[in-house]
Amino acid sequence: MAAQVARHGLLMRQSFSLASQEAINWFPGHMAKGLTQMQQKLRAVDCVVEVHDARIPLSGRNPLFEKRLGLSTLKPHLLVMNKMDLADPTHMQAVKEYYDGQGVHQVLFTNCKEPNSPGIKRIINKVSRAIKDSERYNRSEEESYNVMVIGIPNVGKSSLINALRAKHLRRSKATRVGATPGITQSVMEKIKVCEDPKVYLVDTPGVLTPRITDLEMGLKLALAATIKDHLVGEDVIADYLLYRLNLAGNHKYVQFLGLDAPTDTIQDLLISAALRNNWVRNVRDHRGLNTFPDTLATAARFIRAFRTGVFGRITLDHIP
Ligand SMILES: Nc1nc2c(ncn2[C@@H]2O[C@H](COP(=O)(O)OP(=O)(O)OP(=O)(O)O)[C@@H](O)[C@H]2O)c(=O)[nH]1
Ligand SMILES: [Mg+2]
Incomplete structure (x- = not known):
């Protein structure tokens, strides 16, 4: 038994350890295929919205997105911390400052269960601004924006698309949502979520890092339901x-x-x-x-x- 320490009136272990230190490998075929499809679609995309889980604001963001999709360099990029209703609100400012220091300046907190919440209201504005401010923006003929929504599994990518559509078009769900990871299995057709400006969103499958070697990070990802429970x-x-x-x-x-x-x-x-x-x-x-x-x-x-x-x-x- 590891050494114990008294904390909040309870004698408890000092650190978390596991008998098995095996890395978590969950990279089914649809993820590899999805990533390739995203790369192929990237040319037709004006902005990338990366959705992550606000309960694990730093853990588990997939480095393959940066490598394969060139997030911050190729396209305007917005980082959305979703499920803010479940995360500690006192950390929000620190998370924004942390990412600012990392060169990610557009960070937004959302709750997709509430299409009228402030974060959801601000997304279209933020997206339009990011596209217009980007160096590559030189189109005058067409005023419609294509946005790709990416992220690890089960963080609420599809929910975000549905929430924006409900908010701006008062239309019902257009893409499938579910409580377990791996619901969206391929890159979808674009879905209109706003009329003025015309904004189309592309839903994509959640893609996890192929090998999670950091034990505690794997456990956080599992607790946040981004990995299938039985794998851990x-x-x-x-x-x-x-x-x-x-x-x-x-x-x-x-x-x-x-x-x-x-x-x-x-x-x-x-x-x-x-x-x-x-x-x-x-x-x-x-x-x-x-x-x-x-x-x-x-x-x-x-x-x-x-x-x-x-x-x-x-x-x-x-x-x-
Ligand atoms: N509490 C809370 N739950 C949310 C929020 N957004 C989404 N969910 C729930 O999270 C689960 C996953 O949502 P999805 O939209 O299917 O997530 P996804 O990222 O598209 O998942 P995959 O397609 O499997 O990668 C569903 O049960 C949603 O109802 C949120 O802001 N707050
Ligand atoms: Mg989905």
Whole structure:
């Protein structure tokens, strides 16, 4: 057992470690194909909007975008931190300053669940400005903009397109959205989202870095649901979540799961919560019906609670 330390009234581990240090490899065919399609479409694009998850503002942005799509150099580029409703609002300014220092000057925070929220309202303006300010802008004949929306899986690229369309055209969903990563599987046809100016958005599949070797970054990406859960394991993701909540002194899970007290041991938490809430599995064998605590389903519930904001607005990255 690693050394423990008292924190917020709980004796807990000092750092998070895993028995297996294997890199996460998730780069299915549709991602490789998608990236090639994006490259091919790039010529017809006036601006690239990169969507990322505001809970992990620094972790997991795909370096392949810079390499293959030449983000900041080839096209005007806007970085949208989505799901701001789930992220700690006190970090927003620090994130903007961090990216400003990195040469990314256009950073916007959005909540796609609210098409009338301030971030969504500002996007079309920002896009038009970025295109007009770019050196390559020398067209006078045509006043329509083509924008490609890119990003890692499940950050809300398709939701952003639908939110803009709802806001500016009062039209319903045009592209499919889902709670698990890998919903959009190929580069789509352009979708009109605004009439004046005429703005068309191209939806693309989420593309993850092919090999995630940084363990903690992989866990943050998994907790934010950008990687399929089973690739990391619900029990491992739940353990990392528990570690992060305890580290922050956030013990809201005690009430949510019906526990007696905080704990830093995931198996204790899962078994107690499963029994308290009757999240059990019945298995019949030669002795009759046996009831087991369903720890995997409990882990999934615990993770889902984080993802829906039950434990509050939490940013997982440390902003320098
Ligand atoms: N809380 C919250 N949820 C959001 C927001 N934007 C999108 N979502 C949810 O996030 C999930 C993923 O949304 P999508 O729009 O499908 O994400 P995507 O980036 O297109 O995903 P892929 O196509 O799989 O790469 C869905 O369950 C959305 O409802 C947001 O601003 N806040
Ligand atoms: Mg999508």
